[in-house]
Amino acid sequence: MNFTVKKTFKGGIHPLENKHYTESCPIEPVPTPRQLVLPLVQHIGAPCKPLVQKKQAVTLGEPLGRSDAYVSAPIHSPVNGAVKDITLASHPVIGRTMAVYLEANAEDNLPQRPQPERFGEEFDPGSFTPEQICNAIQEAGLVGMGGAGFPTRVKVEPNPAMPKHTLVINGCECEPYITCDYRIMLEWTWQILAGVRLAARAAGCQTVRIGIEDNKPEAVKAFEQALSRCRREEDIQVVVVKTKYPQGGERQLIRAVLGKQVPTGGIPPQIGVCVLNVATCAAIAEAVVFRKPLTHRVVTVTGRAIARPGNYYVPIGMSVQDLLAHCGGLTERAAKVVLGGPMMGFAIADMSTPLTKTCGALTVLTREDVTEPQYVRQQTACIRCGRCLMVCPEGLNPTRIAHAVKHFRMDLAEQYYLSACIECGSCSYVCPAHIELSGYIKTGKLLKAREKKRLG
Amino acid sequence: MLSQIIVSPSPHTSQDLTTRRVMADVIIGLVPAMLASAVFFRVRAVLVIGVCVVVCLVSEWVCHRLRRRPNLLGDLSAVVTGIILALSLPPAVPLSVAVIGSVFAIVIVKMLFGGLGNNVFNPAMAARAFLTASFGAAMTTWTVPATLDAAMPKVQASNVEAVTQATPLAWSKMALKGQAKAEQVQSQLKAAFWGQVGGCIGETSAAALLLGGLYLLVRRTIAYHIPLAVLLSAGIFAAVGWLLKPDVFVRPDFHLFGGGLMLGAFFIATDPVTAPLSVRGKWIFGAGVGLLIMLIRTAGEYPEGVMYAVLIMNAFTPLIDRLCHTAPVGGKPRV
Numbered sequence A: 001m002n003f004t005v006k007k008t009f010k011g012g013i014h015p016l017e018n019k020h021y022t023e024s025c026p027i028e029p030v031p032t033p034r035q036l037v038l039p040l041v042q043h044i045g046a047p048c049k050p051l052v053q054k055k056q057a058v059t060l061g062e063p064l065g066r067s068d069a070y071v072s073a074p075i076h077s078p079v080n081g082a083v084k085d086i087t088l089a090s091h092p093v094i095g096r097t098m099a100v101y102l103e104a105n106a107e108d109n110l111p112q113r114p115q116p117e118r119f120g121e122e123f124d125p126g127s128f129t130p131e132q133i134c135n136a137i138q139e140a141g142l143v144g145m146g147g148a149g150f151p152t153r154v155k156v157e158p159n160p161a162m163p164k165h166t167l168v169i170n171g172c173e174c175e176p177y178i179t180c181d182y183r184i185m186l187e188w189t190w191q192i193l194a195g196v197r198l199a200a201r202a203a204g205c206q207t208v209r210i211g212i213e214d215n216k217p218e219a220v221k222a223f224e225q226a227l228s229r230c231r232r233e234e235d236i237q238v239v240v241v242k243t244k245y246p247q248g249g250e251r252q253l254i255r256a257v258l259g260k261q262v263p264t265g266g267i268p269p270q271i272g273v274c275v276l277n278v279a280t281c282a283a284i285a286e287a288v289v290f291r292k293p294l295t296h297r298v299v300t301v302t303g304r305a306i307a308r309p310g311n312y313y314v315p316i317g318m319s320v321q322d323l324l325a326h327c328g329g330l331t332e333r334a335a336k337v338v339l340g341g342p343m344m345g346f347a348i349a350d351m352s353t354p355l356t357k358t359c360g361a362l363t364v365l366t367r368e369d370v371t372e373p374q375y376v377r378q379q380t381a382c383i384r385c386g387r388c389l390m391v392c393p394e395g396l397n398p399t400r401i402a403h404a405v406k407h408f409r410m411d412l413a414e415q416y417y418l419s420a421c422i423e424c425g426s427c428s429y430v431c432p433a434h435i436e437l438s439g440y441i442k443t444g445k446l447l448k449a450r451e452k453k454r455l456g
Numbered sequence B: 001m002l003s004q005i006i007v008s009p010s011p012h013t014s015q016d017l018t019t020r021r022v023m024a025d026v027i028i029g030l031v032p033a034m035l036a037s038a039v040f041f042r043v044r045a046v047l048v049i050g051v052c053v054v055v056c057l058v059s060e061w062v063c064h065r066l067r068r069r070p071n072l073l074g075d076l077s078a079v080v081t082g083i084i085l086a087l088s089l090p091p092a093v094p095l096s097v098a099v100i101g102s103v104f105a106i107v108i109v110k111m112l113f114g115g116l117g118n119n120v121f122n123p124a125m126a127a128r129a130f131l132t133a134s135f136g137a138a139m140t141t142w143t144v145p146a147t148l149d150a151a152m153p154k155v156q157a158s159n160v161e162a163v164t165q166a167t168p169l170a171w172s173k174m175a176l177k178g179q180a181k182a183e184q185v186q187s188q189l190k191a192a193f194w195g196q197v198g199g200c201i202g203e204t205s206a207a208a209l210l211l212g213g214l215y216l217l218v219r220r221t222i223a224y225h226i227p228l229a230v231l232l233s234a235g236i237f238a239a240v241g242w243l244l245k246p247d248v249f250v251r252p253d254f255h256l257f258g259g260g261l262m263l264g265a266f267f268i269a270t271d272p273v274t275a276p277l278s279v280r281g282k283w284i285f286g287a288g289v290g291l292l293i294m295l296i297r298t299a300g301e302y303p304e305g306v307m308y309a310v311l312i313m314n315a316f317t318p319l320i321d322r323l324c325h326t327a328p329v330g331g332k333p334r335v
Helices: A130-138 A150-158 A182-187 A191-204 A217-227 A251-256 A280-290 A320-326 A372-376 A385-389 A398-406 A408-415 A426-430 A437-455 B017-067 B076-089 B095-113 B124-134 B166-175 B181-185 B189-194 B206-218 B225-244 B252-257 B261-266 B279-298 B306-323
Strands: A027-028 A033-038 A065-066 A083-093 A095-106 A166-173 A207-213 A234-242 A273-277 A296-302 A310-315 A333-337 A346-348 A360-366
Touching: A027 A182, A033 A083, A065 A095, A095 A372, A130 A150, A130 A191, A130 A280, A150 A217, A150 A273, A150 B076, A166 A191, A166 A251, A166 A280, A182 A191, A182 A217, A182 A296, A182 A398, A191 A207, A191 A234, A191 A273, A191 A280, A191 A437, A207 A251, A217 A234, A251 A273, A280 A296, A280 B189, A296 A320, A310 A320, A310 A408, A320 A333, A320 A360, A385 A426, A398 A408, A398 A437, A398 B225, A408 A437, A426 A437, B017 B095, B017 B206, B017 B261, B076 B095, B076 B124, B076 B261, B095 B124, B124 B279, B124 B306, B166 B181, B166 B279, B189 B206, B189 B252, B206 B261, B225 B252, B225 B261, B225 B279, B252 B261, B261 B279, B261 B306, B279 B306
Parallel strands: A027 A310, A166 A207, A166 A273, A207 A234, A296 A360
Antiparallel strands: A033 A095, A083 A095, A296 A310, A333 A346, A333 A360
16 A cells, blocks of 8 residues: 655545546537627736727737736637627626627638647747747736636746746646546647746746646646656656645645745745646647637536536637537526536626636536535534634634624634635535635625725 | 526535534434443433433424524434433433423523524533532432442432442542542443443443444544543543552543543533634643543542533633634734
């Protein structure tokens, strides 16, 4: 028996993986939908201002919106077509936002295909300067594709105040159900590796660690084979970490892979680390080498209540109903449609909501998957069992924070480190009283932000 | 079809665990002790357990009705309180006393403080303390187990309906006072482990309680910190005493298996509502309970101290919670 201690963090949970629905489905392109909606906010930072007008014709890859702010990312058209309208649209994360409505031309819109075969072992990042790489990343509108959506240029670009020395690549995909990152790690290995080396060159990092959970041995093998054939100067290694949720949280991943702790409420660059998702790396390779903006991404459509689950190469801006229709529609038993995975995704009610850059999955859950107490949302009294404290990967006291927020005691909530919460939802998952701890904490963060705004 | 689609904050799934399941597990964990009590004290034990459970449920139902709250009997917490109270009563206790205790536990100790999750003291232990203060004689009458009449000395005048004898701990107390020999007391160790001794209904059989406690640990219904801390601190205290003065102090294993220590360590001190939240707090709480049990047993006037030890530490729980802030990753705990 092997008794080596697996690399991991403290706390966390083991939800049912349920990756079997889609883990063996190769990435498939989808037909271009007639109508697309591109929200002008698909990232953290300043919203874009529209660059196009109503009825204007647009081509594939043309910028639709941009902002002059440093922390922002432009948005591009995924089709050839015309602007139908610029108005409000449903947004999975922030409710409603301004968006560009596009109508695709009926003819010149063949489904876009990924082109991983254009990258191989001979790729040399040395032919691009760090400035070129950073500019290409910005122009392509790249954001963190793992879910947070922080503009990639801001992360990668060297910052004299916080010099970076290590790049950690996140190939954990710890969320249940989702397999989009797993599939690209298998199918686009060389492209990801090219993106990793470009990012390392831009950020000035000599050390690169690719963290992959031990439930994906095929992905580990793919990267190890690629690395053994690839001639390089950087020190790139695959690190196998324990399968546990939320292993793919950047603070947890750094703890597991490097054994270092990011200060409470701080960000990885404070300890000289930059974390990028594998999907972001693949997009970096395309953006730098082909000048291809971020207009498509891989989305896992999965769950027991979906007729044809799979991993699809989807134009950003496609509506949830179009994608569901392509996958055979919902079955009778659908109880919850979630953009993202079941742990951190956003449940939506409006099926015309568009898919954004940060959306890696569309999970359709049945009532059994949701579990009965969670479905009826009956919360009973806290019995102070302390399970939430045991699983919190950030070492917080979720029940105390939630109760402080419930009584609008924001000062008390902050004493318990409200803002250090990463919103992984492990506390709500284990709570025997089914209290929506993570929901209360998110409410608390919103209330705090509102208060800050009010006070100027 | 879309009308069935619901929205709510993430996470959108959860562990298959409810408060009801947690309480049901505690009840299952108590089954061996209840069976043992039925073997040693026959119908009397079954009767007391039944009365306590029924009265607890009725009191809780009435309280919910008066507060116009949804009926929450289904969470089974009143059943757990009833069983633990019954197991900590002497077998010969008059049923009226059991009824008064059950009403006190639910109405005064639990519901007046706000119901499940809000009570400061363990309802069963607070009720038992109330009964000890109010019905001293009835609460210290120890029936001889039906399976055995051992040669233990009689310390209490027998009441009309039962043959009584000293509990192992009362005997060990006599040893401490020089009225008996420690080795003589130790000869009862095996009987105390299996349960053929005088004592409260559910506390006599350490073996049955250990079995149930292991079930709770395996099911992860309780965390191991509190039971381990209780056993360790009581065990170390007893070992030090025994090593210093073996002629008056009984062996540590006798202390661990005798009296209500096992019941207290696995089922009473682990009551989540009245114990601290954090792991560090749980260690302190458990160590405090173990220490106080041994202090009362050796230096106090009572032969047994589980009840008061748990109640005293319950009172300290808010303070422990305040002092044991969890440390956030990458930072220091804020005091």
